[in-house]
Amino acid sequence: MTATEYHRLHASKQRRTALDVLESRNPPVDLEELAAAIAARAEGMGTADDEAIDRIALRLHHAHLPMMADLGVIDYDPDVKSVEFCPRRSDSRTT
Numbered sequence: 001m002t003a004t005e006y007h008r009l010h011a012s013k014q015r016r017t018a019l020d021v022l023e024s025r026n027p028p029v030d031l032e033e034l035a036a037a038i039a040a041r042a043e044g045m046g047t048a049d050d051e052a053i054d055r056i057a058l059r060l061h062h063a064h065l066p067m068m069a070d071l072g073v074i075d076y077d078p079d080v081k082s083v084e085f086c087p088r089r090s091d092s093r094t095t
Contacts, residue, residue: 005071014056015064017041022074022085031057031065031081 001009010016021037022029035057039048042056065076065083075084 001071001073009068009071009073012064013042014038014059015068018060018064018068018083019073019085022083027084028075028077028082029084031061031083034083035060 009019017038018034021034021041025033025037032053035053036048038060039052039056042048043052061078061081065074065078068074069076073086075086076082
């Protein structure tokens with residue numbers, strides 16, 4: 001991963017949080033589960049409301065996850081909405 005790609009990946013707090021959540025979960029992770037974890041962290045609570053989760057899931061599905069998959073740090077299957085962190089292919093922590 002180039003320095004530009006690394007900075008692009010980490011430019012969004014939601015992408016950074018998604019990577020952190022994915023590293024701590026057993027793969028694969030359901031999109032809604034990932035969105036709920038991100039929403040809960042953003043709100044500083046153990047849970048988040050459904051509207052916040054839906055907004056985050058939509059943003060992840062259409063923007064963040066496809067970009068992260070293109071960079072090779074995750075595998076994302078949009079048909080089943082399943083996400084898996086790929087540390088074996090990721091230089092996301094070192095560049």
